[in-house]
Structure formats: structure tokens, C-alpha cells
Amino acid sequence: MARIVVALGGNALQADPKDISAEAQLRTTRHTARAIVDLIEDGHEVIIAHGNGPQVGQIVATYEAAASQDPSKPLMPFPECGAMSQGYIGYHLQQALREEMIRRGLKKSVAAIVTQVVVDEDDPGFENPTKPVGSFFTEEQAKKLINEKGYVMKEDAGRGWRRVVASPMPKAVVEEEIVRTLVSAGHVVITVGGGGVPVIEKEDGGLKGVAAVIDKDLASERIAELLDADELVILTTVEKVALNFNKPEQRNLSSMTVDEAKKYMEEGHFAPGSMLPKVKAAVMFVESKKGRKAIITSLEKARDALSGKTGTVITG
Numbered sequence: 181m182a183r184i185v186v187a188l189g190g191n192a193l194q195a196d197p198k199d200i201s202a203e204a205q206l207r208t209t210r211h212t213a214r215a216i217v218d219l220i221e222d223g224h225e226v227i228i229a230h231g232n233g234p235q236v237g238q239i240v241a242t243y244e245a246a247a248s249q250d251p252s253k254p255l256m257p258f259p260e261c262g263a264m265s266q267g268y269i270g271y272h273l274q275q276a277l278r279e280e281m282i283r284r285g286l287k288k289s290v291a292a293i294v295t296q297v298v299v300d301e302d303d304p305g306f307e308n309p310t311k312p313v314g315s316f317f318t319e320e321q322a323k324k325l326i327n328e329k330g331y332v333m334k335e336d337a338g339r340g341w342r343r344v345v346a347s348p349m350p351k352a353v354v355e356e357e358i359v360r361t362l363v364s365a366g367h368v369v370i371t372v373g374g375g376g377v378p379v380i381e382k383e384d385g386g387l388k389g390v391a392a393v394i395d396k397d398l399a400s401e402r403i404a405e406l407l408d409a410d411e412l413v414i415l416t417t418v419e420k421v422a423l424n425f426n427k428p429e430q431r432n433l434s435s436m437t438v439d440e441a442k443k444y445m446e447e448g449h450f451a452p453g454s455m456l457p458k459v460k461a462a463v464m465f466v467e468s469k470k471g472r473k474a475i476i477t478s479l480e481k482a483r484d485a486l487s488g489k490t491g492t493v494i495t496g
């Protein structure tokens with residue numbers, strides 16, 4: 181039995197990026213729940229983290245559209261939208277996991293924790309927005325949004341144009357102790373959703389939300405370290421990390437050491453904004469303590485990867 185932090189990628193929440201309806205998300209999370217419950221059934225202690233890029237972008241855009249039609253309607257700040265996305269996604273995951281556990285006769289409770297993650301006010305990420313959120317646009321649509329709304333928009337790994345926002349590094353998890361207590365009591369916990377709601381510490385010890393979206397792979401790494409997890413499992417669309425990805429000479433990797441991973445990062449094998457943060461998170465976790473292991477694989481292959489049959493395993 182291992183304590184595992186599972187980071188869920190976009191495909192675990194929205195199978196079809198064009199269908200962003202609540203019904204479609206709930207359907208997809210039901211499918212996702214099967215892969216997660218496999219790990220619970222195998223006896224692992226599972227902590228779940230997830231992304232929120234499409235969802236938080238959708239929530240922000242909905243408030244903006246309402247305000248543009250009726251200026252008396254308020255805009256919703258980014259941290260509040262992040263918190264809403266945690267609640268919305270957490271609710272679907274809670275329901276789907278509960279159903280799947282009942283189906284398999286497992287008696288466990290699931291809790292989604294609205295989680296705040298402390299970032300540094302002076303983080304360089306605030307100067308250079310990198311995190312894609314919301315829907316994909318054509319270049320023409322993107323230019324219109326840049327002019328009309330002042331968005332920063334970038335091309336996202338050949339998939340289209342998206343709005344990008346600041347993405348500071350996660351430093352501390354405010355609800356760490358609550359998560360630890362629930363996990364240690366045997367409950368399934370969903371935390372640092374969307375990387376956590378980014379907050380800065382005020383001089384009086386209070387917290388203040390900031391307009392940013394933390395990378396969920398890096399936030400998953402942070403909570404995995406804090407909870408002294410044995411493994412960080414990053415689930416995405418690909419079964420294995422590759423060198424020369426999408427090129428004729430592509431080579432899938434079954435394993436890499438942290439030194440190899442660093443070399444491959446320097447050589448530019450991993451796309452920024454997609455595979456690079458996953459490999460960075462894996463390296464950080466493995467380096468944080470001897471014996472820790474990270475796995476990057478697809479949702480469908482999670483169980484096989486944990487039993488050493490597939491995936492890319494990153495070790496010290």
C-alpha cells in the first residue's frame with residue numbers, strides 16, 4: 181500500500197474540449213472515477229488533484245459576457261472563479277467516485293476541499309503570463325480579443341490560441357493539516373484543484389486572493405511532498421513521455437532518472453505548458469526525498485503503471 185497523489189489532466193474532466201457542458205464533464209468524471217477507484221481498490225491511499233484551465237476560463241468569460249450585456253452586473257475576480265471551479269469539479273468527482281465505490285462495495289467517504297495555495301507576491305510569474313485558460317480560438321479571433329478585451333493570448337502547443345494568465349509557483353498549502361487529517365483517517369480527498377486558489381500572505385497573517393492560475397502538476401508536487409506521499413502519479417493523455425515527441429524519430433520512455441530528465445529538459449524535448457511542468461514536478465518530487473517515485477502515464481493505464489507494467493517512471 182502506498183500513499184499516492186494523483187494529478188488529473190484535462191482529459192480526465194472533459195473528454196471533448198468542444199463540449200464544455202456540465203453533463204459532459206459529469207460523464208467524463210464517471211469514466212475517470214473507474215481508474216481512480218482501481219487504485220483505491222488496490223489498497224492505496226489516494227489524494228486527488230486536478231486541473232481547471234478550461235473551467236476557470238469558462239467561468240470568467242461567463243461573468244464578462246453578462247457584464248458586457250448589462251454593466252450593472254459585477255465582474256467576478258479570478259481567485260473567486262478559481263474557487264468556483266474547485267467546487268464545480270470537486271462536486272462532480274465526489275459524486276462519480278462515491279458511485280463507483282458503492283458499485284464495488286468499498287466503504288469510503290470522499291471530500292473535496294476548497295484549497296488555498298500561498299504564492300510569493302514577487303513571483304516572476306506575475307510579470308510573464310504563461311498559463312492557458314478557457315477555450316481555444318483561431319488566430320483571427322485571438323487578435324480580436326487582444327484588441328477588444330486586452331487579454332494576453334498565446335498559441336497553445338499547436339492546438340489553437342488561448343488566453344494566458346500569470347502562474348506563480350506554489351509555496352504552501354493553507355489547508356495542509358485538514359487534508360492530512362482526512363487522508364490519515366482513511367478518506368479520499370480532492371485537493372489543490374486547479375493548482376489551488378492562489379493567495380498571498382498579508383502582514384496581519386490574513387490571506388488575499390490574487391489573479392493567477394497555479395499549475396496543477398506543480399501544486400500536486402507540493403502537496404505530495406507535504407503529505408510525505410510515496411508516489412506522485414500524473415495522469416494525462418499519453419501513456420509515456422517521449423523524446424522527439426511527434427517527430428518521425430519519436431522514442432517513448434519507460435523510465436528516466438532525474439539526471440536524464442534534466443538533460444532532456446535542457447535539450448527541449450518537453451513542450452512548455454504541457455509536458456514540461458509534468459516532468460519538472462516529477463523531478464522536484466523525486467529529488468525531495470530518497471526513495472520517492474513519480475509516474476507519468478494516461479488515465480487508462482494508471483493501474484498498470486502502478487504495478488510497473490507501463491508509463492514513464494522517474495526515479496532518483
Ligand SMILES: Nc1ncnc2c1ncn2[C@@H]1O[C@H](COP(=O)(O)OP(=O)(O)O)[C@@H](O)[C@H]1O
Pocket residue numbers: 188189190191231415416417418420421422423424425449450451453454455456
Ligand atoms: N515529450 C513529450 N512526450 C509526450 N507528450 C508530450 C511531449 N511534449 C508535449 N506533449 C504533449 O503534452 C500533452 C499533455 O499535456 P496537457 O494536455 O497540457 O496536460 P493535461 O493532461 O494536464 O491537461 C500530451 O497529450 C502531448 O500532446
Ligand SMILES: NC(=O)OP(=O)(O)O
Pocket residue numbers: 189190230231232233234312373374375393394395396397
Ligand atoms: N490549473 C491547471 O494547471 O489547469 P490545467 O491542468 O487545466 O491547465
